[in-house]
Every structure is written in C-alpha cells, then in structure tokens.
C-alpha cells in the first residue's frame with residue numbers, strides 16, 4: 001500500500017489535492033476537448049508524415065504557436081534534459097530546429113545524437129511524440145535560415161554563449177552593445193557556433209485524447225530506411 005506516496009492529479013472531487021499532509025492547489029487542468037474526437041487506423045493511414053502534416057495544419061488553426069515543441073536530450077551520464085524549441089522545418093528527411101551548438105543541448109546532441117520531440121496541442125487534445133537521431137544541418141542551410149532572422153536575434157546569437165554562466169544582466173547588455181558596434185553598417189554573419197539540427201525519426205506516436213481517459217494511441221516504427229515517405233513504417237495501437 002502506498003501510504004506515504006505523493007499523489008499529484010485530480011482528486012475524486014474538489015479543487016485541492018492532499019500530498020503528504022500538505023494541501024496543493026490544483027492549477028488549471030486538461031480541457032475536455034471534443035468528445036467525438038478519435039484516431040482510427042483508417043484515418044491515420046500508413047504514412048506518419050502525412051498524419052503529422054494533417055495534425056500540424058489543424059493545430060495551426062487553433063493554436064498560437066503549434067511549432068513549439070519539447071526537445072529531450074541525454075547527457076554523458078545518461079541523465080535526460082528537456083527544453084522547448086521551435087520547429088523551423090519538417091519533411092521526410094526530418095524535423096529541424098536551430099540553436100547554439102555550444103549550449104547544453106548542443107553538447108549533449110553532439111555526444112549522443114538520440115533525442116525526442118514532443119508536441120502538445122491542448123485545444124485539440126492531441127500529443128505527438130517523435131524519437132530518432134539528430135545531425136547538424138549543412139552550413140549553407142544554417143546560413144540561409146540565419147539570414148532571415150531579425151537583426152536583434154542575429155546580434156544576440158553572437159553576444160550570448162547560451163547555457164554558460166553569466167555574471168549579471170549588465171554583462172550581457174555590454175556584450176550586445178559590443179557586437180552591435182562590431183557589425184555597425186553591415187550585415188551580421190552567422191557565428192560558427194550557431195546552426196540547425198535535424199532529427200530523423202524512427203518512431204512517431206500520435207495520441208488523441210478521448211473521454212474517460214480511454215485515449216487513442218497509434219505508434220509508427222520505422223522498419224526500413226528510404227522509400228517514398230522516408231522509410232517503411234509499421235503501425236501499432238497501444239493501450240491508453
């Protein structure tokens with residue numbers, strides 16, 4: 001019997017959860033979504049990229065930032081770490097985001113390319129999990145994307161050694177002013193330490209929230225490389 005276990009979640013009734021004798025105020029909750037929503041094998045089809053595209057487009061209709069995603073990486077000691085990044089492109093070659101190569105995530109990805117992405121679109125009660133292997137985008141691709149960024153963000157990419165300790169906000173402001181002076185009157189080049197990563201999936205999970213927590217979960221695992229849709233995929237339904 002789990003007498004002393006902390007319970008986090010919705011109690012049978014009332015807004016407060018008791019945990020180890022302390023009262024925890026429940027914050028928010030999962031919206032009920034559409035009770036008729038479902039994910040059938042027929043609707044899902046056999047191509048996870050096509051299904052992702054349909055869901056991403058639907059999320060774009062109702063979500064302010066459907067491209068925001070969790071990125072999980074693994075450190076040298078096997079410890080996971082997780083943060084949000086923005087999806088900047090996707091296709092059958094993978095899912096692309098941009099960052100500082102010398103950041104914590106950059107160091108972890110370079111040493112251990114296995115990573116996972118997570119999208120959650122609450123208005124649709126949909127979650128997509130994508131796992132695979134990450135590699136750097138080409139310098140030309142990183143240059144092309146960097147050139148589209150606002151000048152302030154370009155300067156920031158030079159001025160911030162992302163994930164490293166910083167003595168004060170004033171020190172960052174001085175770095176920004178120094179970089180702005182250095183590139184005054186000319187375009188800001190992409191720093192070598194900044195660029196893209198692309199995650200090539202070998203597993204997708206599509207989760208559709210349903211009533212009574214009897215959700216639909218369909219997993220696609222890649223069984224072979226190549227092919228017209230980035231591989232051959234096996235589809236399996238998981239218990240919710």
Ligand SMILES: Cc1cc2nc3c(=O)[nH]c(=O)nc-3n(C[C@H](O)[C@H](O)[C@H](O)COP(=O)(O)O)c2cc1C
Nearest residue numbers: 068083084085086097098099100103104105106163
């Ligand atoms: C919605 C959202 C989007 C973000 N997008 C990015 C991004 O595309 N690239 C990035 O480097 N950091 C992005 N960040 C900041 C990261 O979450 C994180 O703070 C930063 O990348 C440092 O992570 P690290 O120390 O684990 O490397 C975003 C944060 C939020 C909340």
